[in-house]
Amino acid sequence: MKKKQSATIYDVASRVGVSLATVSRVVNGNTNVRESTKRKVLAAIDELGYHPNAVARGLASKKTTTIGVVMPDVTDMYYSELARGIDDVANMYHYDVLLTNTDEDPVRETMAVNNLATKQVDGIIFMGNELDREVLNTIASVDAPVVLAGFLTSDGSLPSVNIDYVAAIRESTKALIRNGHQRVALVIGPLTHAINKQYRLKGYQDALEEMGIDYDESLVFTSHQDYAAGMQVAERVTAAKATAAITYDDEVALGIMNYMIDKGVKVPDDFEVVTSNNTKFAIVTRPAVTSISQPKYDIGAVAMRMLTKLMNNEILEDTQITLPHTIERRGTTKNDLEIKM
């Protein structure tokens, strides 16, 4: 039963007594084939166990019906949920997904994009936190549309799908301030990244300004995106005498929360926490974590949908898509947390 791929389009053609072209037509659903011959071809295909060779098809048609997905890490819940959205709509449009983990290393990101180009993918969806100049150049040099999912560059030169980070952080910060906090810590990624400096930090600063609180740089912390990093930054947050924190990553939020709990600090009574991604991590703890709720699956799905249009040479009416977010109130904030614009 091995060697399924042995039958070629030629075998089918000669068996039925038609030309390659005819077989190709029925395989590709071309309507210009007489019903009777179509039936015969289909029968032969079945008997021979013929399956089209996508590689040959790719060479001839210059379309591989494969897209590349470049992401920091599949084991990161935030990205994997985006990936699931991407994969589902990719399948819906009959695309396969070539997955690459980069750990946000620009060198690996560059290699990944180049490699995907070599494999002739029809398009690429890129996830991460920032686009290094060299990566940007590589993307520009590639003959395949690229869309960013879950982050963006400051110049908006590439199509992307995101939520309104400024508003999301602004709202949460204000809510915390209304809850009585004068010192709210902001825990984000490197300020060298546009998404952190121009969006998240901006939202935080806007909130402070609107609420009449002076911006204190010492309340802004940079952290890696993992649990251990959260525990570490928690110590600094404590030292800075913050009484609440907004984080950009759920694992970091849990690290901070558990640090507090382990130190005997009551959450939310003595310390409130709001996180950003609303992954499963935010709901399995006690207390569960209040979070900005991003439509992660949809971000991936919409990005993929955009990509299909791009691959189809359609014009996008809007290249910078912003999806709505909400705030999910849970146990790490006091019940009277009030969300307002």
Place this chain on the structure above:
Amino acid sequence: MKKKQSATIYDVASRVGVSLATVSRVVNGNTNVRESTKRKVLAAIDELGYHPNAVARGLASKKTTTIGVVMPDVTDMYYSELARGIDDVANMYHYDVLLTNTDEDPVRETMAVNNLATKQVDGIIFMGNELDREVLNTIASVDAPVVLAGFLTSDGSLPSVNIDYVAAIRESTKALIRNGHQRVALVIGPLTHAINKQYRLKGYQDALEEMGIDYDESLVFTSHQDYAAGMQVAERVTAAKATAAITYDDEVALGIMNYMIDKGVKVPDDFEVVTSNNTKFAIVTRPAVTSISQPKYDIGAVAMRMLTKLMNNEILEDTQITLPHTIERRGTTKNDLEIKM
């Protein structure tokens, strides 16, 4: 700067004044090329920005340097950690990964395998809980080696990488019994799956027998692999008057634990929990969850390593690989939990 792929091997050849064959040789690292012409070819490649077309190469060589990974769901931490191990060693051997989510639906699994065959992947790594007969037939019909990661079939007809589930569950069950529990609940997946019935349940029964406790079918529960399902099964576990539980999935364990906590049952004082996958979920809660520790990343990595051998037509000395596991004691079991063989 667009249209990078414009240059072909032919362009390079004519620019240098050699034949295609020569360029192909230097591109593929064939040593039979004079150093001077090699240098010239390399220079031309650089000037023209030539990048080999993997699709054409695949057609000609019948190797795509791409493998397929079929998994239930990327957003499931257990599988995504396996996937990361796979991806890392795949890259090490210069393979790309085509990812497909199946939600364990046999229909989608069958389609996935067929699709991967169409795409001419050189090999496939399959993850899941069970192989449906039809899926098994499809796998057999495909002309590419397949290895299973993180589960197995009862007949061992396919190469696989796992831990010793029987021993792992036996040890944890016995440890719980030694802790004084007469009624330990076992929460696993459907008994129609070999991994549940012939391995996990067996380990549980062996432990009971060794400890002189009668097997009580009403203490074995079937549950889906998610948090909500865990909360649901917890109610039944409580009704069955179990005082401890062993689960096959971390999210399920958290569901059970939180159900107990929410009901005022003290964990671990009044109820102990041991889970199986030791994902990040097990460490971010308070208490953190005692877990069987599987080398998930390594399971994926070893599976991929096996696959490379298979793709290289090497003979495997051992097709059923068992990796070592340990038990990670945390806060959902009493401190005197004693692990013995």
Place this chain on the structure above:
DNA sequence: CTGAAAGCGCTAACAG
């Protein structure tokens, strides 16, 4: 060490 020639399996005009 290098070139010529024959495909890999399929799509895509172009005829008819």
Place this chain on the structure above:
DNA sequence: CTGTTAGCGCTTTCAG
């Protein structure tokens, strides 16, 4: 509605 004819870009004998 169907066949013919070119390739797609590269690998791979086989000569030399």
